[in-house]
Amino acid sequence: MHKQNKFTVSHAPFWHDGDSIGETNKNIMVAALPAIVFGVFQFGMAALGVICLAISSAMAWEALFQFISKRSIQIGDYNAAVIGMLTGMMLPATVPWWVVIVGTLVSVVLGQQVFGGIGANPFNPAVIGIAVLSVSWGTYFDFDAALLSYEFDFTALAPLGALDHQGVAATELFSTQSLLMGNQVGAIGSVFGLGLIIGGLYLILRGYIRWEISVAYIAGIIITAALFQMSNPEAYAGPMFHLFTGYTLLAVFFLAPESSSSPVNLIPMLIYGIMGGVMTILIRNIGAYADGTLYAILIINLINPVIDMIRPKALGKGVNNA
Amino acid sequence: MPPRLILLLDEALDSTKETCIRKGDIAKKGEKLFLYKESTCYVTAPTSGTITSIAPFTGDFGENATYLVLEKDGKDEPADGISDFADVPDLAAADGALRTLPGAPPLELLAAPDSKINKIVISGMDSDLMSTTRQYLASKCMDDIKDGIERIKNMTGITDVFMAIPEKMSQLSAFQGMNTIKLTQDYIGTLPQMIMKNHMGIAPAAGTSCEDLGVCFMSIEAVLSLTRAYKEKAPVFDKIITVIGKDGGIKRVSAVIGTPIHRILTQLGLETREMDRIIIGGPLEGFSAYTLYHPVQPDMDTIILQDCEDIPGVSDYPCINCGKCVRICPAGVPVNLLVRYLEANLYQEAVDSFDLDACIDCGLCSYVCTARIPIFQYIRLGKHEQLMLEAEMETEAENA
Ligand code: SF4
Numbered sequence: 123m124h125k126q127n128k129f130t131v132s133h134a135p136f137w138h139d140g141d142s143i144g145e146t147n148k149n150i151m152v153a154a155l156p157a158i159v160f161g162v163f164q165f166g167m168a169a170l171g172v173i174c175l176a177i178s179s180a181m182a183w184e185a186l187f188q189f190i191s192k193r194s195i196q197i198g199d200y201n202a203a204v205i206g207m208l209t210g211m212m213l214p215a216t217v218p219w220w221v222v223i224v225g226t227l228v229s230v231v232l233g234q235q236v237f238g239g240i241g242a243n244p245f246n247p248a249v250i251g252i253a254v255l256s257v258s259w260g261t262y263f264d265f266d267a268a269l270l271s272y273e274f275d276f277t278a279l280a281p282l283g284a285l286d287h288q289g290v291a292a293t294e295l296f297s298t299q300s301l302l303m304g305n306q307v308g309a310i311g312s313v314f315g316l317g318l319i320i321g322g323l324y325l326i327l328r329g330y331i332r333w334e335i336s337v338a339y340i341a342g343i344i345i346t347a348a349l350f351q352m353s354n355p356e357a358y359a360g361p362m363f364h365l366f367t368g369y370t371l372l373a374v375f376f377l378a379p380e381s382s383s384s385p386v387n388l389i390p391m392l393i394y395g396i397m398g399g400v401m402t403i404l405i406r407n408i409g410a411y412a413d414g415t416l417y418a419i420l421i422i423n424l425i426n427p428v429i430d431m432i433r434p435k436a437l438g439k440g441v442n443n444a
Numbered sequence: 445m446p447p448r449l450i451l452l453l454d455e456a457l458d459s460t461k462e463t464c465i466r467k468g469d470i471a472k473k474g475e476k477l478f479l480y481k482e483s484t485c486y487v488t489a490p491t492s493g494t495i496t497s498i499a500p501f502t503g504d505f506g507e508n509a510t511y512l513v514l515e516k517d518g519k520d521e522p523a524d525g526i527s528d529f530a531d532v533p534d535l536a537a538a539d540g541a542l543r544t545l546p547g548a549p550p551l552e553l554l555a556a557p558d559s560k561i562n563k564i565v566i567s568g569m570d571s572d573l574m575s576t577t578r579q580y581l582a583s584k585c586m587d588d589i590k591d592g593i594e595r596i597k598n599m600t601g602i603t604d605v606f607m608a609i610p611e612k613m614s615q616l617s618a619f620q621g622m623n624t625i626k627l628t629q630d631y632i633g634t635l636p637q638m639i640m641k642n643h644m645g646i647a648p649a650a651g652t653s654c655e656d657l658g659v660c661f662m663s664i665e666a667v668l669s670l671t672r673a674y675k676e677k678a679p680v681f682d683k684i685i686t687v688i689g690k691d692g693g694i695k696r697v698s699a700v701i702g703t704p705i706h707r708i709l710t711q712l713g714l715e716t717r718e719m720d721r722i723i724i725g726g727p728l729e730g731f732s733a734y735t736l737y738h739p740v741q742p743d744m745d746t747i748i749l750q751d752c753e754d755i756p757g758v759s760d761y762p763c764i765n766c767g768k769c770v771r772i773c774p775a776g777v778p779v780n781l782l783v784r785y786l787e788a789n790l791y792q793e794a795v796d797s798f799d800l801d802a803c804i805d806c807g808l809c810s811y812v813c814t815a816r817i818p819i820f821q822y823i824r825l826g827k828h829e830q831l832m833l834e835a836e837m838e839t840e841a842e843n844a
Pocket residue numbers: 769772773774775776777779802803804805806807808809810820823
């Protein structure tokens with residue numbers, strides 16, 4: 123008998139398509155790059171500082187929490203980095219450093235780790251962080267006041283704020299095209315519509331987000347905003363205005379499709395997305411907040427487990443041919 | 445033919461019972477070897493020689509089998525009555541002699557007195573990715589295939605015989621006049637349950653096998669082996685195998701059943717090193733061998749060598765609900781939910797609420813899992829545990 127090697131014995135399948143959590147997260151970060159780069163270009167190095175601090179503090183919070191709770195430290199999967207990045211993208215460039223750090227603490231720890239870590243968060247962690255910040259220190263989210271020291275060569279107003287204060291006439295200050303090209307005041311990662319769309323399409327084409335959710339969300343926005351506008355053009359802004367302002371596109375491509383807090387079956391995905399769009403517009407048009415996106419996301423996250431029960435029958439279920 | 449053959453018997457070795465074959469026994473070519481007097485499963489000796497060892501063999505989930513080592517004597521002496529089966533081409537006689545032919549013809553299933561089989565699908569498509577054994581055979585020996593199909597029809601009395609072949613096959617016209625099912629190369633479409641659903645109008649029912657629904661699948665190699673056995677009036681033993689090296693190079697070899705696979709690899713000049721993986725069957729549904737002494741089996745179509753560096757790792761991440769598994773599952777199983785219950789060993793819930801029983805064992809969910817959870821392993825374990833549980837409950841009910 124000749125020498126016996128030890129072989130790897132394990133179960134099928136023996137191949138894998140190569141995807142992993144780290145790979146997915148890296149791609150999400152790549153997809154966000156155009157919007158972030160534009161934000162830095164628009165708002166200066168302060169914006170870069172916020173994003174970097176958000177990413178690094180989120181990773182540190184996650185590592186710290188995993189260390190304290192004796193879980194294995196999984197910093198290499200970029201999970202916290204993505205949460206931190208999205209949290210940072212929703213902040214204005216002028217926000218003080220400690221707000222960023224508190225924000226990522228809430229996002230990572232309260233938004234995800236306390237529920238059991240990756241995969242167990244019922245809500246989008248970054249949205250939790252920003253929602254808490256905006257309730258606690260709302261003044262920093264008044265983008266007009268926050269960015270007062272800047273000089274822009276376009277209408278230096280946050281479009282949704284302007285809509286809220288000045289009514290529908292304000293929408294004429296912003297052409298769809300200039301909104302798309304980022305000529306608006308807002309959070310670092312949310313102003314460059316075209317960049318977010320490119321990033322979103324990339325994620326959809328590579329299969330890292332579920333396109334049904336994004337498409338349904340857009341449909342929800344457009345249909346609801348159009349209905350409002352038709353009912354009273356004097357009082358309500360049109361669909362394109364809503365689509366390209368505030369956190370809408372960030373929500374469509376980065377926040378709503380977050381995997382743990384969104385459904386996976388077709389009909390639930392459509393309901394979830396449409397609901398997101400509808401709620402966003404409802405809160406904007408008749409609610410108290412200028413931008414309803416955060417609460418819309420939290421609401422659809424909340425109903426996700428219930429609607430995701432609607433699923434097709436499995437093969438050979440419910441047929442009688444015995 | 446190698447000097448030493450290893451024959452696997454699908455029956456556990458029981459130390460309290462006396463075996464009927466013993467070490468030192470002489471076996472003749474074509475002789476059926478039984479482990480115990482009351483055994484129903486047998487192996488057929490491919491040549492004459494001496495049994496030099498009988499030992500337990502452990503498969504998946506600790507299922508036990510037994511292996512015999514047959515040292516050949518070079519005389520190739522045939523057993524008495526080796527060609528008796530050929531006198532009357534009837535099912536019982538065939539089952540009594542030809543069960544271990546290359547391709548593993550499902551004779552036991554067909555010959556069972558309570559058999560519900562009323563349709564046979566002869567598969568010229570391979571059962572997993574990478575394998576080309578059956579497609580190769582389907583393109584050769586047309587006459588033998590036709591002959592074999594006729595014989596099977598006569599023996600079983602089943603006239604509904606279908607031939608599943610690749611749509612792009614060059615000699616498609618040769619199959620004219622037969623009931624053909626043309627399949628694309630898409631993996632999902634070649635799964636037995638999908639063939640039934642898409643081409644035969646039989647809706648699979650969760651928790652029932654194809655056999656329960658009256659359909660028996662049979663490889664094309666089994667048909668050819670039967671034809672040859674009846675022509676030669678003796679069982680045949682050469683199995684066609686596709687061997688895929690680490691570089692993806694595909695070679696086709698013919699080896700006697702019982703040949704330890706290291707012989708084949710040596711002959712092809714393929715080397716293995718520590719921690720490599722030897723995959724038997726395909727990359728999605730096969731199993732991995734722990735020894736190079738693993739023998740060629742009647743149903744072993746493919747051997748794949750995987751370099752230790754190419755082995756994808758699994759992780760201990762939980763499901764992140766990415767939904768890729770749900771998207772790809774051909775059986776509509778909510779894998780993202782199922783996996784949570786399987787990880788918690790809640791098998792009954794897994795069946796009752798999350799369709800574990802609808803799964804058709806394709807392995808694709810594991811293949812795509814972003815969190816790299818060994819889902820398929822959980823699924824197989826879950827099904828195994830569930831079967832054990834049901835069996836236990838049945839015995840309890842009987843005893844009560
Ligand atoms: S192995 Fe996975 S993908 Fe295939 S049928 Fe079963 S659950 Fe679905």
